[in-house]
Amino acid sequence: MPSTKENKHFCPVPFVHLYLDNSTNSRICCVASRENIPERSEFVSELWNGDYYKQVRQDMLDGKYNESCKTCYRREAEDLKSDRQRYIERYKDVPLNVENGNDTGKPLDLELRFSNLCNLKCRMCHPRQSSQFEKELKKHPQVAEKYFTVWADEGYKLANNKSVDPSNVVNFDWLFSKNLVKIKLLGGEPTIMPEAQKALEYLINVGNTNTKIHITSNGTNVNPKFNNLIKKFDNVVFNFSIDGCYETNDYIRFPSNFHSIIKNIEDVTEKVDYFSTTMCIQALNIHNLYDHAKFMTEFSEKLGKPINCDAYPLDWPNWASYQTLPLDYRKKHIGKFLDSKYADHECFKDGDFVSIAKKFYKDNVVTDLNMLKESCETYDKIRNQDVNKSIPTLGKLFLIDILSK
Secondary structure, X not given: OOOOOOOOOOOOHHHHEEEEOOOOOOEXXXXXXXXXXXXXXXXXXXXXOOHHHHHHHHHHHHOOOOHHHHHHHHHHHOOOOOHHHHHHHHOOOOOEEOOOEEOOOOOOEEEEOOOOOOOOOOOOOOHHHOHHHHHHHHHOHHHHHHHOHHHHHOOOOOHHHOOOOOOOOOOHHHHOOOOOOEEEEOOOOHHHOHHHHHHHHHHXXXXXXXXXXXXXXXOOOOOHXXXXXXXXXXXXXEEEEOOOOOHHHHHHOOOOOHHHHHHHHHHHHOOOOEEXXXXXXXXXXXXXXXXXXXXXXXXXXXXXXOEEEEEEEOOOOHHHOHHHOOHHHHHHHHHHHHOOHHHHOHHHOOOOHHHHHHHHHHOOOOOOHHHHHHHHHHHHHHXXXXXXXXXXXXXXXXXXXXXXX
């Protein structure tokens, strides 16, 4: 593997990793942009061994800048951990080649997003990633046209209106080789996806139960069939998306119930050795950082298991950016967390939770609070929610802003 000090643009992802979603489009990984990537053919083996991937691999070795990788470049510039850095560490000892990636000639690491099937419609999500959000926006086209202009202009199409056929495009026979190291199941909500269950069943039937299974879940669903399948694997990791505690999480991740999620997590974690949580830090939960950290720390101690509490900064939509909030509001709530003992707890020693909080605390850019207020009002109306009841701190901020004008 090239020296990463000399080659700051190198990434092993196109040599070892394949991302597939419910469309005929492809991306190098789940955080990469779709720029300049051709539609994939019926069989992903042709994409993996095709000219595009060979060129990307060669460019990586040559240290050329790749526009698709700008998310990782930006995160590193902000002193946050990038996926590029994680993959370099994970696969530093794997021999790589341009022709077919690595010595096995197949991906060692998969990310699979079979569909947008989901039982939630989180406020900062996109209809392409949530079937419930999709249905809601089709009932309220004025909201879709306001917040999802491109999607509305395309006629509300979902990823070319083509879904992955697990026996065809995903091509289990080729992908799920004995050398496969890891599969990450993404959503939507993978625990309710029939295709995700078929993938697990296939691995069990061919004896690949030593493959690491990583599941990203909202924690709202208890699926006995899915849970029985994961018990047959040697290494299962759950990452639960939780955007605050109590009413804050339920307001953002609608319609969910925080207490039920915690009970479900307790049940699932009896079957796995390790799990993590990820919070999307944004304007709607800045006030909740301290309470969230306190809860997760105490929850970890109750379980007697380590919890890696990670986070990522919201990049989109702009109305939910922390920068819409006044500086004094941001510094008050973020500072309460940073000054607490929880910021130094082992739950937060890995990942970017504390780093993001520090970055947001230092940032003095302020945009437009009215964007956030209008969005809350819009979604409150169609979902019968009330920001004043769910997040009274934010509701009070909106009122003060109105009275000051």
